[in-house]
Amino acid sequence: xxxxxxxxxxxxxxxxxxxxxxxxxxxxxxxxxxxxxxxxxxxxxxxxxxxxxxxxxxxxxxxxxxxxxxxxxxxxxxxxxxxxxxxxxxxxxxxxxxxxxxxxxxxxxxxxxxxxxxxxxxxxxxxxxxxxxxxxxxxxxxxxxxxxxxxxxxxxxxxxxxxxxxxxxxxxxxxxxxxxxxxxxxxxxxxxxxxxxxxxxxxxxxxxxxxxxxxxxxxxxxxxxxxxxxxxxxxxxxxxxxxxxxxxxxxxxxxxxxxxxxxxxxxxxxxxxxxxxxxxxxxxxxxxxxxxxxxxxxxxxxxxxxxxxxxxxxxxxxxxxxxxxxxxxxxxxxxxxxxxxxxxxxxxxxxxxxxxxxxxxxxxxxxxxxxxxxxxxxxxxxxxxxxxxxxxxxxxxxxxxxxxxxxxxxxxxxxxxx
Ligand code: CTP
Numbered sequence: 547x548x549x550x551x552x553x554x555x556x557x558x559x560x561x562x563x564x565x566x567x568x569x570x571x572x573x574x575x576x577x578x579x580x581x582x583x584x585x586x587x588x589x590x591x592x593x594x595x596x597x598x599x600x601x602x603x604x605x606x607x608x609x610x611x612x613x614x615x616x617x618x619x620x621x622x623x624x625x626x627x628x629x630x631x632x633x634x635x636x637x638x639x640x641x642x643x644x645x646x647x648x649x650x651x652x653x654x655x656x657x658x659x660x661x662x663x664x665x666x667x668x669x670x671x672x673x674x675x676x677x678x679x680x681x682x683x684x685x686x687x688x689x690x691x692x693x694x695x696x697x698x699x700x701x702x703x704x705x706x707x708x709x710x711x712x713x714x715x716x717x718x719x720x721x722x723x724x725x726x727x728x729x730x731x732x733x734x735x736x737x738x739x740x741x742x743x744x745x746x747x748x749x750x751x752x753x754x755x756x757x758x759x760x761x762x763x764x765x766x767x768x769x770x771x772x773x774x775x776x777x778x779x780x781x782x783x784x785x786x787x788x789x790x791x792x793x794x795x796x797x798x799x800x801x802x803x804x805x806x807x808x809x810x811x812x813x814x815x816x817x818x819x820x821x822x823x824x825x826x827x828x829x830x831x832x833x834x835x836x837x838x839x840x841x842x843x844x845x846x847x848x849x850x851x852x853x854x855x856x857x858x859x860x861x862x863x864x865x866x867x868x869x870x871x872x873x874x875x876x877x878x879x880x881x882x883x884x885x886x887x888x889x890x891x892x893x894x895x896x897x898x899x900x901x902x903x904x905x906x907x908x909x910x911x912x913x914x915x916x917x918x919x920x921x922x923x924x925x926x927x928x929x930x931x932x933x934x935x936x937x938x939x940x941x942x943x944x945x946x947x948x949x950x951x952x953x954x955x956x957x958x959x960x961x962x963x964x
Pocket of ligand 1: 600678681721723
């Protein structure tokens with residue numbers, strides 16, 4: 547199959563440059579991975595959008611190496627490169643563009659779920675080591691075969707059949723992150739997971755291979771899903787297929803880490819309906835997973851997760867406070883993403899109070915600032931702190947509405963020696 551010349555001409559100039567440098571050295575350059583899949587699905591797919599560019603080069607027999615190529619491209623583009631010697635990969639960063647360049651390789655997995663050992667090899671071997679047939683496509687960018695799609699596993703046909711199919715039977719065992727990926731691609735494109743592939747996927751789940759993945763890799767896959775437009779459907783499939791419980795095997799069956807699966811799915815659906823994006827979905831998931839100190843999550847995520855896990859006490863207290871300043875004082879300091887999630891998942895007066903805080907109270911500030919208080923004779927130090935807090939409470943409870951009323955309150959409080 548050939549891709550029209552104009553499509554290749556429209557690729558970013560750095561692709562052409564890489565191809566011409568590699569060509570002059572007697573090597574080969576290819577566009578690989580999801581880019582070629584997306585190009586075959588929709589010829590316009592590669593224009594626009596901020597995506598990473600994946601290029602594979604075969605420099606065997608040229609006397610040149612990937613590092614030399616990266617340096618040459620850096621000199622000629624003014625970009626900046628990073629080189630990973632042990633993985634034979636590199637990245638070239640240009641303004642607004644990131645190009646991942648890898649040497650074509652074959653892989654072997656010394657054990658399930660660990661990163662593979664690699665050796666330089668040709669493009670066919672490179673494609674056959676990949677996850678699914680639809681991702682095992684390359685577009686030649688150099689030499690006489692420029693514009694040819696290289697498709698050793700029947701990826702183009704599976705694109706037409708709308709099927710996600712593994713290339714070899716050990717694929718999910720070598721790399722259980724492919725279980726997440728199969729679901730992600732199937733839902734993203736509205737494809738089916740081919741029946742043999744589905745069987746292998748379920749076998750790998752039942753046999754517990756996902757538990758061999760590091761938390762980093764599981765969380766990376768979850769983040770990829772949360773970023774997708776159809777994240778809910780993907781998460782539903784991941785949870786229903788038991789992938790997450792298999793990653794963290796202490797929980798099992800209908801129980802999802804102590805909560806009914808149904809409840810988790812309902813809560814996810816409510817969050818998505820409310821417009822929750824990647825950040826909130828991820829925090830919600832983390833609050834349902836057995837996260838420990840070694841998990842690579844941000845300090846903000848950890849704090850929000852903890853707040854969510856203590857939600858029963860918080861919501862109970864919130865159901866008993868009415869005054870605006872009391873609501874503020876109860877919720878102040880609790881991470882906003884956790885409150886946003888709770889506002890979606892709660893109902894009645896508790897929800898209204900959460901919304902009141904998020905939409906209004908947390909933004910309230912007295913008009914007077916420290917400098918104004920000093921000018922009014924308040925001494926810096928604890929007295930100042932108390933005074934500002936009293937002003938804030940009065941503002942929240944709408945007992946003062948203007949700067950003058952605030953000043954009058956300051957004078958009243960001073961005369962009472964507050
Ligand atoms: N790949 C693989 N196994 C994995 C991850 C990646 O075989 N576990 C291969 C696939 O050929 C994939 C390519 O590496 O197409 C690039 O990976 P990635 O950027 O994650 O996938 P894309 O297919 O480009 O997906 P997306 O459209 O989400 O960017």
